[in-house]
Amino acid sequence: MSIQPPVTSIPRSRVSRCIGSVLAATMLLAAPPLYAQGTAAEAPVRDAAVMKRLAEVGSYLRAQKHFAVKADAVVDEVLLSGQKLQFTSTVDYQVSSPDKLRASVRSDRKYRDYYFDGKTLTQVAPRNGYYASVPLPGTIGEAMTAVAQRYEVEIPLADLFLWGTPKGGLDDVTAALLVGPARIGGVDADHFALRQPGVDWQVWVERGARPLPLKVVITTTDDPAQPQYAATLKWDLKANPAASVFTYVPAKGAHRIELKPVAAAK
């Protein structure tokens, strides 16, 4: 993945800047984080009522046979200098449970469409006409996990298809807190805050009989810059996408290319 250009000379100033940031990062790693001092004395609170509500979210999601959900998201990218940039994207999902998914990701720099019909997952770059298909039998959640592990293709918010399954990951949660009431897009919700290794996350769950996640914020805590991904979700539980939605038919002039598998770790 890395590019090896013929580097002839390296500007001195960039190197010294880099040294500065590496040293700063080293100091950060050496110093004990402040929050750790606070929580060391008391065990993290894992509110059982919060965990129960999150389990209900998973069950409710898995009980939906057909639905569509639209995400408006922002994601931080961290420059090597430590400066954070924020990029905007939208994701449109159309779903027929348990094994059919169509997703359209539109970010500032990249357009990608995904088609999964229970047997094959296809990644399409619609603007430059490239597509790649790989065989991936299973449920949507299994396919999203497999394509991430084997090909490093991460489709955003895979959690929406993993919660409520054995791979839902709620066992990893070390701290769970009800922050309080909130309103997301005019809908009453409960704001929950959770911690687990590598990630702090927040989820806003619709109150009442439709426990849907209306907003998700994911903070990557194993990066010193703590970049975030934040998405607000609009649900359409009445959507009933046609079967043809999930099968990719190559557009005129589209070309199939390879999707490079991740080499086995040494």
Place this chain on the structure above:
Amino acid sequence: MTHSIPQGTLVQRNAGAFGRFPALALAAVLLLCFSLDAAADKNRTVQNNTRTSVNKNTNVNSNRNTNVNVNSNKNTNVNVNANRHVDVDVDVDRGFHPVAAVATVAVTAAVIGSMTPSLPPSGCVPVMVGNVLYQQCGPNWYQPQYVGTSVQYVVVAPLR
């Protein structure tokens, strides 16, 4: 903020194992910086660590094999495909303008097996060899492939 701090003192004060061997520490930092800086020259100025799912799916430290098996079975039946215009969508990962970075690749012969996120801005012709799409840009041939969600162009040996 890092500019105003005397760097030599920082190495000393930071102690630890490196503190006793400041020269070793400095050498390690320099080495790291050179490699980071070399990478930064090619649109890799961004660390892509931000998780978009709570559940961690990928192995962050997975090794990407950058060697490409160049298929040496040359198909003499070469069809020029005029459907694609490479300038229409320079599908750049991060949107740092790729022209300056790539220009050097176009002038000199590109290193076979290396990858670039975008093609030279002009002079590329899409060519189908067998069932495989290549982009011919002057003397250099590129095979597009996905590495994760990104399109990367792998430099291959010239096919004709």
